[in-house]
Amino acid sequence: MDVKASLLMVGDELLIGQVTDTNASWIAAELWRLGIPVLKKITVSDTLDDIKYGLEASLESADLVIMTGGLGPTKDDITKQALADFFDDELIFHEKTFERIQGYFQDLGRPWNELHRLQCFLPTRAQLLTNELGTAPGMLFREKGRVVVSLPGVPYEMTGIFKRELLPIIRQMVPEKHRHSLTIRTIGIGESDLAEKLETLPSGWDQDVSVAYLPAIGQVRLRLSAKADREAEAIKRVDRAAEMVEKVLAPWIFGRDDESLEMLVGKLLRERRLTVGTAESCTAGLLAHTIATVPGASDYFTGSVVAYSNDIKHRILAVPAEVLERYGAVSEQTVKAMVAGAIDALQVDMAVAISGIAGPGGGTPDKPVGTIWLACGNKDRVTTKLLKLNKDRQRNIEYTVTVGLNMIRKFLMGL
Amino acid sequence: MDVKASLLMVGDELLIGQVTDTNASWIAAELWRLGIPVLKKITVSDTLDDIKYGLEASLESADLVIMTGGLGPTKDDITKQALADFFDDELIFHEKTFERIQGYFQDLGRPWNELHRLQCFLPTRAQLLTNELGTAPGMLFREKGRVVVSLPGVPYEMTGIFKRELLPIIRQMVPEKHRHSLTIRTIGIGESDLAEKLETLPSGWDQDVSVAYLPAIGQVRLRLSAKADREAEAIKRVDRAAEMVEKVLAPWIFGRDDESLEMLVGKLLRERRLTVGTAESCTAGLLAHTIATVPGASDYFTGSVVAYSNDIKHRILAVPAEVLERYGAVSEQTVKAMVAGAIDALQVDMAVAISGIAGPGGGTPDKPVGTIWLACGNKDRVTTKLLKLNKDRQRNIEYTVTVGLNMIRKFLMGL
Numbered sequence: 086m087d088v089k090a091s092l093l094m095v096g097d098e099l100l101i102g103q104v105t106d107t108n109a110s111w112i113a114a115e116l117w118r119l120g121i122p123v124l125k126k127i128t129v130s131d132t133l134d135d136i137k138y139g140l141e142a143s144l145e146s147a148d149l150v151i152m153t154g155g156l157g158p159t160k161d162d163i164t165k166q167a168l169a170d171f172f173d174d175e176l177i178f179h180e181k182t183f184e185r186i187q188g189y190f191q192d193l194g195r196p197w198n199e200l201h202r203l204q205c206f207l208p209t210r211a212q213l214l215t216n217e218l219g220t221a222p223g224m225l226f227r228e229k230g231r232v233v234v235s236l237p238g239v240p241y242e243m244t245g246i247f248k249r250e251l252l253p254i255i256r257q258m259v260p261e262k263h264r265h266s267l268t269i270r271t272i273g274i275g276e277s278d279l280a281e282k283l284e285t286l287p288s289g290w291d292q293d294v295s296v297a298y299l300p301a302i303g304q305v306r307l308r309l310s311a312k313a314d315r316e317a318e319a320i321k322r323v324d325r326a327a328e329m330v331e332k333v334l335a336p337w338i339f340g341r342d343d344e345s346l347e348m349l350v351g352k353l354l355r356e357r358r359l360t361v362g363t364a365e366s367c368t369a370g371l372l373a374h375t376i377a378t379v380p381g382a383s384d385y386f387t388g389s390v391v392a393y394s395n396d397i398k399h400r401i402l403a404v405p406a407e408v409l410e411r412y413g414a415v416s417e418q419t420v421k422a423m424v425a426g427a428i429d430a431l432q433v434d435m436a437v438a439i440s441g442i443a444g445p446g447g448g449t450p451d452k453p454v455g456t457i458w459l460a461c462g463n464k465d466r467v468t469t470k471l472l473k474l475n476k477d478r479q480r481n482i483e484y485t486v487t488v489g490l491n492m493i494r495k496f497l498m499g500l
Numbered sequence: 501m502d503v504k505a506s507l508l509m510v511g512d513e514l515l516i517g518q519v520t521d522t523n524a525s526w527i528a529a530e531l532w533r534l535g536i537p538v539l540k541k542i543t544v545s546d547t548l549d550d551i552k553y554g555l556e557a558s559l560e561s562a563d564l565v566i567m568t569g570g571l572g573p574t575k576d577d578i579t580k581q582a583l584a585d586f587f588d589d590e591l592i593f594h595e596k597t598f599e600r601i602q603g604y605f606q607d608l609g610r611p612w613n614e615l616h617r618l619q620c621f622l623p624t625r626a627q628l629l630t631n632e633l634g635t636a637p638g639m640l641f642r643e644k645g646r647v648v649v650s651l652p653g654v655p656y657e658m659t660g661i662f663k664r665e666l667l668p669i670i671r672q673m674v675p676e677k678h679r680h681s682l683t684i685r686t687i688g689i690g691e692s693d694l695a696e697k698l699e700t701l702p703s704g705w706d707q708d709v710s711v712a713y714l715p716a717i718g719q720v721r722l723r724l725s726a727k728a729d730r731e732a733e734a735i736k737r738v739d740r741a742a743e744m745v746e747k748v749l750a751p752w753i754f755g756r757d758d759e760s761l762e763m764l765v766g767k768l769l770r771e772r773r774l775t776v777g778t779a780e781s782c783t784a785g786l787l788a789h790t791i792a793t794v795p796g797a798s799d800y801f802t803g804s805v806v807a808y809s810n811d812i813k814h815r816i817l818a819v820p821a822e823v824l825e826r827y828g829a830v831s832e833q834t835v836k837a838m839v840a841g842a843i844d845a846l847q848v849d850m851a852v853a854i855s856g857i858a859g860p861g862g863g864t865p866d867k868p869v870g871t872i873w874l875a876c877g878n879k880d881r882v883t884t885k886l887l888k889l890n891k892d893r894q895r896n897i898e899y900t901v902t903v904g905l906n907m908i909r910k911f912l913m914g915l
Contacts, residue, residue, distance in 0.1 A: 446795060
């Protein structure tokens with residue numbers, strides 16, 4: 086069976102912009118891996134009419150509809166009622182779910198309340214999907230060969246139920262995968278320049294492999310995908326295309342799929358048995374945190390000094406007072422001194438230093454907001470870089486962290 | 501005119517889960533502020549048929565359709581063509597746009613390429629919306645009293661065009677706002693407990709003010725909203741309701757609307773003329789970065805020590821070797837010593853220290869993954885807290901940062 090899916094997200098908060106929907110992309114990625122295309126995604130408000138509209142529109146072309154949201158204990162959540170109406174069903178107290186919720190709160194050492202008891206009134210026709218991380222179970226309805234699933238909107242509850250309860254059911258719907266995609270991650274080159282470079286690909290390029298460009302802060306991801314009768318065939322085609330792309334774009338590529346820049350940096354440091362530290366002013370620890378998001382980072386990351394004030398730059402990182410006075414905190418001389426100071430203070434093999442004006446205040450005619458100096462190196466060799474950014478505070482900080490990671494990569498790879 | 505909107509997001513990347521859609525929530529929030537309800541949001545793939553379906557479904561009930569995505573320079577982007585087809589229009593080379601793009605690249609000091617020139621073929625009927633931050637202009641079509649707007653998918657380009665070009669046009673469509681909402685932000689109390697406490701609200705509660713609960717990591721936001729014939733009336737009703745809620749939930753409330761916990765912490769520190777520093781192990785600088793996301797944080801934040809290794813805990817933060825040996829790095833004794841060490845090393849009035857096992861590795865039977873100790877205080881008084889989390893690495897880290905901020909808040913407020 087060639088299953089096609091549609092997503093239905095329920096919640097006023099999504100339509101007034103109070104919450105960014107991360108569930109849809111997570112579910113879509115899971116379904117993509119199973120070879121199930123998501124034809125569309127519809128977001129509706131918490132009203133019976135809109136949920137009914139959403140169900141009808143979703144079922145028009147899809148065999149599998151996955152809904153999230155509107156299952157909470159409070160009275161603005163009415164997805165359960167809407168589903169019971171839609172499937173001509175009724176809500177009945179479900180003793181086992183109530184026992185599970187009582188046990189859940191016992192484990193937490195907190196009492197349940199009346200609202201939790203009301204969550205146990207559930208549609209009789211629904212197959213319940215146990216929620217180990219919260220109170221509202223998921224529900225699955227089957228009708229005329231089509232499947233409608235309702236999951237809680239809280240992301241970790243949703244993903245928990247999806248992985249443990251729903252995935253095995255969906256797998257049975259699609260015995261074979263026919264689709265494969267692979268993402269190549271680049272840094273330091275724009276979307277149009279990438280596209281132009283790819284026009285020079287050798288003649289052996291497989292026209293059935295499609296390429297999409299996904300830009301992010303300082304990075305562009307290239308998604309290659311192919312469909313084939315057999316999974317192995319799709320994988321082979323995509324892999325061959327990926328190798329061709331990787332040859333043309335080598336200097337800008339740092340990873341595939343979920344391999345982040347910080348993972349590559351970690352791998353390079355571990356291979357070379359080196360340790361790294363950071364000395365951060367305007368990024369205030371975000372580079373350190375990003376390096377440490379990789380599990381096992383303690384093998385190569387020992388710590389950092391966040392030197393927001395000049396006093397700390399001088400006292401802990403030993404930046405000479407005359408350097409700070411003569412060149413200013415945001416200068417090539419200062420970040421170079423910060424690298425040396427961090428290597429000493431943190432007892433590491435190499436360090437990255439950052440000092441800049443993230444904004445919105447603090448700019449001068451000489452050094453406007455967005456002026457950011459970085460340095461990266463060891464005791465023998467230090468590279469520096471000056472950024473002139475024009476984005477908002479948070480984006481300036483995030484972009485700078487990406488550049489800092491890329492400097493470590495290039496330093497270690499001798500690029 | 502009572503304008504109703506619908507959002508149409510275009511992009512394969514959204515349906516295979518490679519990108520999380522942040523544009524929709526941003527646009528929805530802007531429209532909400534203007535009193536324009538978003539009836540639904542539809543996400544479709546980059547194909548002519550699907551974009552056409554999306555336009556038809558969006559225009560069914562909406563007067564204003566805002567689209568994003570599919571305007572990039574590469575060939576997978578076909579929104580422009582789909583709009584020309586839908587509005588029975590054609591694409592013509594637009595000289596002025598080309599001149600603007602040439603100027604844009606001149607400023608960047610980079611050459612334009614052929615793909616940028618192709619971006620200048622635009623529908624003749626479209627009113628163009630200048631894009632100062634990128635190459636693809638926005639487009640606005642009017643037909644039978646309804647408006648369809650197409651914006652680039654790159655978030656900062658989209659928001660730039662929206663604010664500068666589109667907002668004035670939309671404002672003219674809705675001379676008066678009739679809707680108001682206000683968000684009350686709480687921490688340290690669950691959704692059901694909040695709801696139960698709100699049941700005891702005094703009898704004067706305005707039934708026309710609706711309440712919605714929006715849980716996030718460690719926090720729950722309460723959204724109060726009301727509709728009225730006049731804006732002033734809606735504001736008055738919501739404000740009155742908010743005051744009642746704030747009385748009942750005082751100990752858990754830290755702000756309204758966009759006021760984050762780090763903003764409140766900054767305000768409290770500034771009022772008391774105190775400085776703060778952090779000493780972080782497993783969170784590795786994320787608490788420092790979060791404190792420093794607030795513009796002007798340098799008034800009260802001077803720096804941090806990320807002490808991932810025991811060596812740095814001992815050498816820079818002066819945690820006695822016997823404390824580390826006897827109680828371990830993840831212990832109440834260690835985080836207390838880290839607070840004292842950070843106050844000395846960073847020369848601050850108060851500090852927060854964090855040491856824990858974020859996972860997935862590093863757990864022991866005594867101290868399983870998710871065991872995290874925090875301490876917060878000054879030279880005279882230190883409070884501590886033990887967390888036993890069971891989430892994934894990144895969530896454990898983010899939750900811990902929220903708890904750390906809340907400890908600063910409670911310490912400063914004497915709670």
